[in-house]
Amino acid sequence: MALLWISLAAAGAIAMTALATGWAQSKIGASIAASLAEKPELRTTAVLMIAIPETMVVLGFVVAVLILLRGA
Amino acid sequence: MIIEMARIRVLGPRARLDATVRALQDRGVVHVVDAAPVGGLRRRDVDPIERRRRRNLTRALGDVEHALDVLRTLGVAIEDRTGVAPPEPLAARIAGHLATELDRLAARERALRDERDTLRAYEPLFPALEEMLRAHHATVFLLVLRTAAALDALRTALERRLDGAIEIRAHTQPSGDTFVLVAAPVTQAAEIEHQLVEARVDRAPLPGALDRLRPRLAEVERELADIREEAAAIARRHGDDLARARRMFHDALLRLEAEDHAAATARAFVLEGWLPARERADLARALTSAVGPDIAVEEVGRDEWSGDEAPVVLDNPPLFRPFEALISLLPLPRYGTVDPTPFIAVFFPMLFGVIVGDVGYGVVIALLGLLLGKYARIAYAVAFYTVVFGLLYGELFGDLGTRWFGMRPLWFDRQEAVLGFLVLAIALGLVHLLLGLVIAAVSRWRGHRREAIGRGLTAVMLVLVAVALLALFEQLPGVLLTPAVIGLLVALPVVIVLEGITALFDFMTILGHVMSYARVMALGTASVMLAVVANKMHGAFGSAAIGVAFALVFHLVNFAITLFSPTIHVMRLHYVEFFGTFFEPGGGPYRPLRHWSPGAAS
Numbered sequence: 001m002a003l004l005w006i007s008l009a010a011a012g013a014i015a016m017t018a019l020a021t022g023w024a025q026s027k028i029g030a031s032i033a034a035s036l037a038e039k040p041e042l043r044t045t046a047v048l049m050i051a052i053p054e055t056m057v058v059l060g061f062v063v064a065v066l067i068l069l070r071g072a
Numbered sequence: 073m074i075i076e077m078a079r080i081r082v083l084g085p086r087a088r089l090d091a092t093v094r095a096l097q098d099r100g101v102v103h104v105v106d107a108a109p110v111g112g113l114r115r116r117d118v119d120p121i122e123r124r125r126r127r128n129l130t131r132a133l134g135d136v137e138h139a140l141d142v143l144r145t146l147g148v149a150i151e152d153r154t155g156v157a158p159p160e161p162l163a164a165r166i167a168g169h170l171a172t173e174l175d176r177l178a179a180r181e182r183a184l185r186d187e188r189d190t191l192r193a194y195e196p197l198f199p200a201l202e203e204m205l206r207a208h209h210a211t212v213f214l215l216v217l218r219t220a221a222a223l224d225a226l227r228t229a230l231e232r233r234l235d236g237a238i239e240i241r242a243h244t245q246p247s248g249d250t251f252v253l254v255a256a257p258v259t260q261a262a263e264i265e266h267q268l269v270e271a272r273v274d275r276a277p278l279p280g281a282l283d284r285l286r287p288r289l290a291e292v293e294r295e296l297a298d299i300r301e302e303a304a305a306i307a308r309r310h311g312d313d314l315a316r317a318r319r320m321f322h323d324a325l326l327r328l329e330a331e332d333h334a335a336a337t338a339r340a341f342v343l344e345g346w347l348p349a350r351e352r353a354d355l356a357r358a359l360t361s362a363v364g365p366d367i368a369v370e371e372v373g374r375d376e377w378s379g380d381e382a383p384v385v386l387d388n389p390p391l392f393r394p395f396e397a398l399i400s401l402l403p404l405p406r407y408g409t410v411d412p413t414p415f416i417a418v419f420f421p422m423l424f425g426v427i428v429g430d431v432g433y434g435v436v437i438a439l440l441g442l443l444l445g446k447y448a449r450i451a452y453a454v455a456f457y458t459v460v461f462g463l464l465y466g467e468l469f470g471d472l473g474t475r476w477f478g479m480r481p482l483w484f485d486r487q488e489a490v491l492g493f494l495v496l497a498i499a500l501g502l503v504h505l506l507l508g509l510v511i512a513a514v515s516r517w518r519g520h521r522r523e524a525i526g527r528g529l530t531a532v533m534l535v536l537v538a539v540a541l542l543a544l545f546e547q548l549p550g551v552l553l554t555p556a557v558i559g560l561l562v563a564l565p566v567v568i569v570l571e572g573i574t575a576l577f578d579f580m581t582i583l584g585h586v587m588s589y590a591r592v593m594a595l596g597t598a599s600v601m602l603a604v605v606a607n608k609m610h611g612a613f614g615s616a617a618i619g620v621a622f623a624l625v626f627h628l629v630n631f632a633i634t635l636f637s638p639t640i641h642v643m644r645l646h647y648v649e650f651f652g653t654f655f656e657p658g659g660g661p662y663r664p665l666r667h668w669s670p671g672a673a674s
Contacts, residue, residue: 044401065597
């Protein structure tokens with residue numbers, strides 16, 4: 001039973017942060033695409049803006065790994 | 073590094089302004105800027121003669137560019153030429169005459185091409201059309217259908233309504249358009265006309281003089297060849313002159329633009345500009361020799377200008393130079409600050425290697441580097457670190473090295489020591505950001521001592537946090553915990569006094585940035601796991617061949633992800649986290665007055 005909860009907790013950690021990252025990137029991506037159409041020189045900013053929310057899923061992944069390791 | 077610049081002032085008799093600017097253009101090292109209108113100097117007035125000359129030059133250059141463009145559309149490309157161009161008025165006359173002449177040729181060529189395309193489109197229907205038109209009792213329609221399906225619908229509709237008394241021939245073009253000939257009894261013509269209008273089918277005019285269609289096609293081809301020959305003859309006669317005139321007119325306009333920056337009195341002029349400090353003495357000698365001894369070059373004192381005004385030139389050793397491409401994605405660093413190229417040249421490939429860490433992938437990246445031309449060195453550096461960390465992790469295309477060759481990790485196995493890999497990633501982040509803070513402290517020591525001390529203390533606080541955490545988790549002697557915490561409590565208020573209350577938030581941000589390096593472990597673990605899954609494909613299918621094929625495809629996908637994702641994330645770690653500690657953007661580009669060349673910004 002404990003293993004189930006540990007697995008669910010790890011899955012929740014990665015799933016929620018992945019959804020949050022996806023939602024943030026969808027908003028940023030749409031706005032940046034519109035900006036790039038008018039100002040192509042913003043491409044570096046675009047890459048950075050898209051990459052910034054990925055911190056959430058990265059940390060979610062780390063937390064998930066820690067949950068699994070502690071559980072094991 | 074950012075090379076040292078000097079601001080210079082060139083003074084001379086007003087009559088020698090043109091010769092001076094010409095000499096500066098020949099030298100090609102001075103970035104001309106507005107001369108300060110001080111001490112009786114004022115902005116130089118542009119007289120009507122000069123305005124007219126500028127208009128004439130602009131028009132002549134337009135004619136030259138237009139003539140060259142038209143020649144290119146007619147299939148004759150003119151190479152760039154250096155050398156002596158005809159005198160300006162003659163070159164302008166030639167350019168104007170050629171622009172008109174070539175416009176006429178291009179218009180004729182366009183019309184002939186349209187006619188040829190139309191004739192070619194009808195060509196497959198010529199026999200059917202001849203046959204239909206010979207039947208005097210029939211009316212012939214030529215239709216254009218956009219889809220093949222429309223032809224079936226048309227055939228069905230017409231045959232049903234006219235009871236089969238029609239004849240239909242069709243030919244589909246490579247473009248997808250279908251030309252359809254419909255021959256129907258004269259009595260039914262009005263009915264068909266009505267049907268076609270209702271169905272909104274495009275009608276094409278029937279080509280006249282049918283007996284001349286075929287000969288005309290050959291004639292058009294001949295005329296087109298004549299036009300191309302005429303264009304080639306023009307290019308042979310005047311191509312070199314046009315190419316040289318283009319350079320001459322561009323250069324003249326660039327000189328006039330530079331002269332606009334000059335300040336002057338009734339008898340003298342002053343030009344100001346920037347150049348690399350090492351070029352200053354040579355420039356003075358070159359001006360004296362080209363213009364005469366009455367030209368003076370003086371250096372503007374360092375106290376008269378600020379770093380915000382100076383253009384920035386990056387000059388790095390050949391080993392680091394390709395990495396300037398990664399810096400060029402950001403605004404230039406401000407003059408007097410630190411060029412981050414050497415740091416990105418070391419840490420970009422290293423962090424990439426830590427993430428990918430696979431001997432096989434490293435070798436493939438090195439092979440891809442052979443195709444990358446001037447960016448090959450980036451690929452080789454990345455490949456080197458990827459191979460080195462691949463050996464440390466004991467990975468060759470995932471766990472294939474272990475399975476086939478009994479390869480063992482020299483340091484640790486990433487599949488097993490996930491926590492250890494996380495600690496390595498965070499430790500790398502800590503070292504990277506500490507380096508950034510130290511760079512900031514050193515570079516600001518001369519001009520902004522208070523800020524420099526603040527950055528230095530922030531670095532110390534970061535070390536103290538690391539020591540406290542390691543002591544807390546018993547990786548360092550527990551006795552270090554209390555001094556580390558006391559040190560933090562003392563340093564924090566000092567930093568706040570030095571840099572303001574925002575220093576506290578800044579410090580929290582830096583701590584967050586250290587944690588951000590956890591992505592190195594996340595991406596690395598994902599990369600190795602995908603490679604291991606790819607290897608397991610081999611045994612997962614009944615057929616070994618299918619398994620190997622799937623494994624190869626999976627490795628290819630993983631390799632593509634490996635090239636893209638770590639690149640983006642390592643760039644982000646540099647641009648956001650590392651550069652955030654010391655990088656100061658705001659430098660202007662260095663655009664010296666030099667001779668125009670194709671591809672160079674004018």
